[in-house]
Amino acid sequence: xxxxxxxxxxxxxxxxxxxxxxxxxxxxxxxxxxxxxxxxxxxxxxxxxxxxxxxxxxxxxxxxxxxxxxxxxxxxxxxxxxxxxxxxxxxxxxxxxxxxxxxxxxxxxxxxxxxxxxxxxxxxxxxxxxxxxxxxxxxxxxxxxxxxxxxxxxxxxxxxxxxxxxxxxxxxxxxxxxxxxxxxxxxxxxxxxxxxxxxxxxxxxxxxxxxxxxxxxxxxxxxxxxxxxxxxxxxxxxxxxxxxxxxxxxxxxxxxxxxxxxxxxxxxxxxxxxxxxxxxxxxxxxxxxxxxxxxxxxx
Numbered sequence: 001x002x003x004x005x006x007x008x009x010x011x012x013x014x015x016x017x018x019x020x021x022x023x024x025x026x027x028x029x030x031x032x033x034x035x036x037x038x039x040x041x042x043x044x045x046x047x048x049x050x051x052x053x054x055x056x057x058x059x060x061x062x063x064x065x066x067x068x069x070x071x072x073x074x075x076x077x078x079x080x081x082x083x084x085x086x087x088x089x090x091x092x093x094x095x096x097x098x099x100x101x102x103x104x105x106x107x108x109x110x111x112x113x114x115x116x117x118x119x120x121x122x123x124x125x126x127x128x129x130x131x132x133x134x135x136x137x138x139x140x141x142x143x144x145x146x147x148x149x150x151x152x153x154x155x156x157x158x159x160x161x162x163x164x165x166x167x168x169x170x171x172x173x174x175x176x177x178x179x180x181x182x183x184x185x186x187x188x189x190x191x192x193x194x195x196x197x198x199x200x201x202x203x204x205x206x207x208x209x210x211x212x213x214x215x216x217x218x219x220x221x222x223x224x225x226x227x228x229x230x231x232x233x234x235x236x237x238x239x240x241x242x243x244x245x246x247x248x249x250x251x252x253x254x255x256x257x258x259x260x261x262x263x264x265x266x267x268x269x270x271x272x273x274x275x276x277x278x279x280x281x282x283x284x285x286x287x288x289x290x291x292x293x294x295x296x297x298x299x
Contacts, residue, residue: 009082011048011101012108012227015237015250016075017060018046024064034063048101051082102239102246105225107159112166113224113262115217117173119181120190122153123160124170124197129190130154132182138243160197169204171265173217177207177282184293188286195279198272206269207278215268216261224258 021031032042044050057079061072106112114121120129130153134146141149159165177194180187198205208215223239238249238258249255270278 009078009104010051011105011248013052013057013075013078013082014046014048016078017057020061020064020066021046026064031060031063035059052079054079099246101248102241103156105237105239106156108227109166109225110228111224111226112168113226114168114170114221115172115223115262115265116170116176116221117217118179118221119176120172120194121170121223123157123168124194125153126186126190126193127154128182128186132186160200160203165202167202169206169262169266171206171208171217171262171269173208174210174278177279180286180289184286184290188283188290191279191283191286195276195283198276198279204272205275206266206272207275208265208269209278212268216264222258222261224255224262 021028024031026034028042028046029039032039035042041050045052045056054076057075058072061075066072112123114123119133122130125133127150130150131146134141134149160168177191181190194205197203208217221241224236225239226236236255236259238255240247240249249258269275
């Protein structure tokens with residue numbers, strides 16, 4: 001078990017504690033009252049927003065009548081490791097608090113599934129594409145913040161080239177490869193990067209064409225993270241994000257909806273080889289567009 005992802009530990013500890021509470025037939029309010037805690041304290045622990053110490057976890061497990069020593073030992077270890085700091089904490093000045101949890105979960109997953117209808121996922125963005133997105137954010141962002149956030153996003157991408165990388169499957173709506181982010185040259189480089197990454201053995205990239213019509217992804221982007229320890233932790237969860245917040249879907253029934261939706265999306269999408277052909281065509285179009293714009297830029 002790795003020890004460098006404390007926010008992932010917090011999140012997964014919270015998932016398990018909530019499951020055990022529900023199995024014990026207690027509401028959050030009832031459990032908090034029995035522990036002489038505020039309801040907000042237990043809620044924040046279960047959502048992985050704060051660290052919990054070994055004594056608190058041991059007391060909760062006693063309240064929930066958990067007698068399996070294996071589960072007790074594993075969860076206490078999680079509590080201890082959740083108090084460590086991850087590498088990304090040096091970017092705390094420019095990183096949204098909600099993203100801390102995701103940065104811990106992502107490297108823990110052995111499989112990642114992304115569906116993005118408008119933008120290239122962060123793990124696959126080039127530096128200039130990332131910079132263009134950050135500069136377009138509705139909240140004012142100082143130039144040094146843009147540089148730091150870009151650096152953070154690029155450091156995440158080491159995950160894809162490490163010795164034992166996760167299996168990654170990406171489905172992009174066709175809009176994501178047509179939308180000109182940062183200008184045609186930046187977009188051409190981004191498309192070329194997608195083509196290059198799609199040729200790695202652990203990465204599958206597909207584009208869902210416009211002509212497929214209505215499909216299960218029309219409600220927006222989602223990420224599915226799968227983990228190797230289903231006997232103790234939630235084996236799979238869904239991450240949803242918007243401008244101001246993140247949501248984690250963990251209940252098995254709800255996660256299954258997203259898993260089924262992703263299967264429909266990848267089935268409807270172009271084959272990876274056809275996808276590379278589409279990327280190449282769009283890259284050429286972007287470079288041609290850049291040449292057409294050049295005379296006007298020189299005037």
